[in-house]
Amino acid sequence: MTFADQIKQGIPSTLPGKLTDLGSDNPAPKRKAILTTDEKQLALRNALRYFPQEWHSELSTEFLEELNTDGRIYMRRFKPNYKIYARPIQEYPCQTKQAAAIMLMIQNNLDPNIAQHPDELITYGGNGAVFQNWAQYLVTMQYLSEMTEVQTLHMYSGHPMGLFPSSPSAPRVIVTNGMMIPNYSKPDDWERYNALGVTQYGQMTAGSYMYIGPQGIVHGTTITVINAFRKILENHESPRGKVFLTAGLGGMSGAQPKAGNICECITVCAEVNPHAANKRYEQGWVDVLIDSIDELTARVKQAITNKEIVSIAFIGNVVEVWEAFYLEEIMVHVGSDQTSLHNPWAGGYYPSDLSYEESNRLMVSNPDLFKAKVQETLIKHTNLINQHTARGTYFFDYGNAFLLESSRAGADILADNGIDFKYPSYVQDILGPMCFDYGFGPFRWVCASGDASDLDLTDKIACEVLESLRVNATPDISQQFDDNIKWIKEAKANRLVVGSQARILYADSQGRIEIAKAFNQAVKDGKLNGPVILGRDHHDVSGTDSPYRETSNIYDGSKFTADMAIHNVIGDSFRGATWVSIHNGGGVGWGEVINGGFGMLIDGSEDANQRLESMLFYDVNNGISRRSWARNQGAIDAIKREMERTKSLKVTLPNLVDDSVLDRLDFV
Numbered sequence: 067m068t069f070a071d072q073i074k075q076g077i078p079s080t081l082p083g084k085l086t087d088l089g090s091d092n093p094a095p096k097r098k099a100i101l102t103t104d105e106k107q108l109a110l111r112n113a114l115r116y117f118p119q120e121w122h123s124e125l126s127t128e129f130l131e132e133l134n135t136d137g138r139i140y141m142r143r144f145k146p147n148y149k150i151y152a153r154p155i156q157e158y159p160c161q162t163k164q165a166a167a168i169m170l171m172i173q174n175n176l177d178p179n180i181a182q183h184p185d186e187l188i189t190y191g192g193n194g195a196v197f198q199n200w201a202q203y204l205v206t207m208q209y210l211s212e213m214t215e216v217q218t219l220h221m222y223s224g225h226p227m228g229l230f231p232s233s234p235s236a237p238r239v240i241v242t243n244g245m246m247i248p249n250y251s252k253p254d255d256w257e258r259y260n261a262l263g264v265t266q267y268g269q270m271t272a273g274s275y276m277y278i279g280p281q282g283i284v285h286g287t288t289i290t291v292i293n294a295f296r297k298i299l300e301n302h303e304s305p306r307g308k309v310f311l312t313a314g315l316g317g318m319s320g321a322q323p324k325a326g327n328i329c330e331c332i333t334v335c336a337e338v339n340p341h342a343a344n345k346r347y348e349q350g351w352v353d354v355l356i357d358s359i360d361e362l363t364a365r366v367k368q369a370i371t372n373k374e375i376v377s378i379a380f381i382g383n384v385v386e387v388w389e390a391f392y393l394e395e396i397m398v399h400v401g402s403d404q405t406s407l408h409n410p411w412a413g414g415y416y417p418s419d420l421s422y423e424e425s426n427r428l429m430v431s432n433p434d435l436f437k438a439k440v441q442e443t444l445i446k447h448t449n450l451i452n453q454h455t456a457r458g459t460y461f462f463d464y465g466n467a468f469l470l471e472s473s474r475a476g477a478d479i480l481a482d483n484g485i486d487f488k489y490p491s492y493v494q495d496i497l498g499p500m501c502f503d504y505g506f507g508p509f510r511w512v513c514a515s516g517d518a519s520d521l522d523l524t525d526k527i528a529c530e531v532l533e534s535l536r537v538n539a540t541p542d543i544s545q546q547f548d549d550n551i552k553w554i555k556e557a558k559a560n561r562l563v564v565g566s567q568a569r570i571l572y573a574d575s576q577g578r579i580e581i582a583k584a585f586n587q588a589v590k591d592g593k594l595n596g597p598v599i600l601g602r603d604h605h606d607v608s609g610t611d612s613p614y615r616e617t618s619n620i621y622d623g624s625k626f627t628a629d630m631a632i633h634n635v636i637g638d639s640f641r642g643a644t645w646v647s648i649h650n651g652g653g654v655g656w657g658e659v660i661n662g663g664f665g666m667l668i669d670g671s672e673d674a675n676q677r678l679e680s681m682l683f684y685d686v687n688n689g690i691s692r693r694s695w696a697r698n699q700g701a702i703d704a705i706k707r708e709m710e711r712t713k714s715l716k717v718t719l720p721n722l723v724d725d726s727v728l729d730r731l732d733f734v
C-alpha cells in the first residue's frame with residue numbers, strides 16, 4: 067500500500083500484528099501507576115472504542131499490558147510502517163491544501179529525528195504529546211485527507227471528535243489540549259485523566275503541530291543569553307572567556323550550548339542522562355563531553371585563560387558543577403537552569419545523591435521518597451546559586467519552574483519582601499521588557515515544497531524586509547532589528563534545519579505582516595516552488611498567559627488571569643487562521659499556563675493576503691494592548707505608535723496614578 071493509501075485508510079481493515087521491535091532507543095519514561103482497578107477497566111473501555119468488537123479480546127490483553135508496563139495505552143501495534151517525516155505538501159492525499167499543510171506539520175512533529183519519544187507520540191518536554199495513541203493519529207490523518215474547505219475538524223486533546231460543516235473562511239482545524247475544569251488541574255489529574263485516555267499534555271508546539279525542531283529554541287536562547295550578558299557587561303564588552311553555567315541537554319535545553327557558541331561565551335551544561343548528552347554531541351551541538359568533575363574544572367579554567375568560545379557538556383548532576391565551581395572559585399557570569407521542573411516528580415529533575423538509573427527506579431517504586439530527594443536537592447541547588455550570586459553571578463529562571471519548585475521545596479529563594487523570588491525570570495528581565503512589550507516574538511515559517519532553495523529565498527526576503535524596516539525603527543526597538551538581521555544572515559551557516567524547511571526570527575506586528583506579504587507575493591510570482599506555512603511558538607506576546615513565564619512582567623495583578631490567551635485563539639480563528647490551538651499546560655506545567663497558537667497556509671492568493679494581514683495584526687496587538695493596560699511603558703509606546711499607523715485601532719489606554727495620591731491615604 068502506498069503512503070497516500072494508508073493515510074486514506076485510517077484504522078486498517080485487518081488487525082495489524084503485534085509490534086515486537088519498536089525501533090526507538092529512547093522510549094518515554096514509565097508513567098505513574100495511578101489508576102484503580104475500576105479506572106483501569108474504564109481506560110481499556112475507552113481505548114477499545116476506536117476498534118471493531120471482534121478485535122477487543124486480543125487488544126484488551128495487549129492494552130492492559132501497555133497500561134501496566136508504561137502507565138499509558140499507546141496502541142503501539144497501530145504505528146504505521148511508512149517513514150514519518152515532513153514530506154512535501156503534494157505527497158499528501160487531500161481535498162484542500164490547507165489540510166495537507168496540517169498533515170505535513172503533524173508528520174514533522176512525529177519524525178523520529180525530531181520527536182523525543184516518537185513511539186509514544188511525544189515531541190518534546192518529556193510529555194508534550196501530539197496524540198495520546200496511534201488510533202487517534204490514524205483517524206485524524208484520514209479525516210484530514212477527506213476534509214473539504216467547508217468542513218472543520220475538532221480535536222479534543224488528540225482525539226478527533228469529527229468533521230463538522232463550516233465555511234471556507236473558518237479554520238480547518240480547532241485544537242484543544244488538556245482543557246480542564248480548573249479544580250481538576252493538579253499534576254495528578256493529568257496522570258489520571260491522561261491514563262484514562264481523555265486528555266493530554268500538548269506542551270506548546272507539540273499538540274499544535276508547530277514544532278520545528280531545536281532551531282526555534284536556539285534562536286530564543288541566543289536572544290536571551292546575549293541580552294543576559296548585556297545586563298552585566300559594560301561598554302559593549304564581549305562575553306568571550308566568560309562562563310554561562312546551566313543544565314539540561316534535552317528537547318529545548320539542548321539548544322543552550324549552540325546558543326552559547328553563537329553568543330561567543332564559554333558554556334557549561336550539565337546533563338544527567340548520558341543518552342541525551344551523547345545525542346547533542348553527535349549532532350555537533352556541543353563541542354566537548356566530560357564526565358569527571360576534576361577534568362571539567364581544569365578544562366573551564368583553561369578556556370577562561372584562553373578566552374575560548376567553547377561549549378562543554380558535563381555528564382552528571384548540575385549541583386555537582388555549581389559546588390565544584392564555588393570551591394574552585396570559577397566565576398560564573400551568567401547562570402540558569404533548564405531541567406524539566408515543570409514535571410518534577412516524573413523524571414524532569416534528578417536528585418544529586420542518586421545515579422540516573424537509581425532515580426528512574428525510585429520515582430516508580432517509591433514516589434514519595436523520590437519527591438523528598440528532589441526537594442532536598444533543590445534546596446542544595448538554591449543554596450549554591452545564592453553563594454555564587456553573592457560573588458556577582460547574574461542568575462535567571464529559564465521558565466522551567468525552577469524558582470517555583472524551589473520555593474515549594476522550602477529553599478531560600480524568596481526576596482526580602484517574602485512574596486517575590488530573589489531572581490528574575492528571563493521574561494521578567496529580558497524577553498518581556500525588551501521584546502514582548504513591543505510585539506517582538508517568535509514568528510516562524512515552513513516552506514511546504516520541502517525545497518532548501520525555497521528556504522534560502524525566504525531568508526533573503528525576510529532579511530530585506532527587516533533591513534528596510536530598520537531604517538525608520540525607533541531607538542527602543544533598533545536592537546531587536548539588529549539582532550534578528552544578524553541572525554537571519556547567519557541562519558543557514560548555523561545549519562539548524564532538522565526536518566521541515568523551517569525558519570524562525572523575532573519580529574513585531576509590522577515586520578511579521580510585511581515578511582508574510584512578501585512571501586505570498588513570491589508564491590504568486592512562482593519564485594517559490596510551493597506555498598508557505600506561517601506560525602509561531604506559543605511563547606510569544608499574546609498567545610500565552612503564564613504568570614511565571616510569558617506574562618511574568620505583568621504587574622497589575624492580572625497575570626493570574628487567562629483572558630488574553632482565550633481572546634487570542636478566538637480572535638485568530640475568525641480572522642483567517644488555517645488552524646488554531648489552545649492548551650492547558652506547556653513549559654511550566656499542568657494547571658500553570660494557558661497557551662495558544664495558530665498555523666496559516668499562504669498560497670499566493672489575494673485571500674491569503676487579506677487573512678495574513680488581519681490575523682497577524684490581531685495576533686500581536688492583542689498582547690501589546692494587554693501589556694499596555696498593565697502599564698508597561700514599552701507597550702504603551704508601541705500601541706500608541708500602532709494607533710497612529712492604523713486608524714481603525716482604538717485601544718483603551720491607562721491613566722497612570724501618581725504615587726503621592728496613594729501615599730497620603732490611610733489604608734489600615
Ligand SMILES: NC(=O)c1ccc[n+]([C@@H]2O[C@H](COP(=O)([O-])OP(=O)(O)OC[C@H]3O[C@@H](n4cnc5c(N)ncnc54)[C@H](O)[C@@H]3O)[C@@H](O)[C@H]2O)c1
Nearest residue numbers: 314316317318319337338383384405406415416465466653
Ligand atoms: N529553552 C527555552 O527557551 C525554554 C523556555 C521556557 C521554558 N523552558 C523549559 O526548560 C525545561 C527543559 O525543557 P526540555 O525540552 O529541554 O526538557 P527535557 O526534559 O527534554 O530536558 C531536560 C533535561 O534535564 C536533565 N536533567 C534533569 N535533572 C537534572 C539535573 N539535576 N542535573 C543535570 N541534568 C538534569 C534531564 O535528564 C533532561 O535531559 C522545561 O521545563 C521547559 O519548559 C525552556
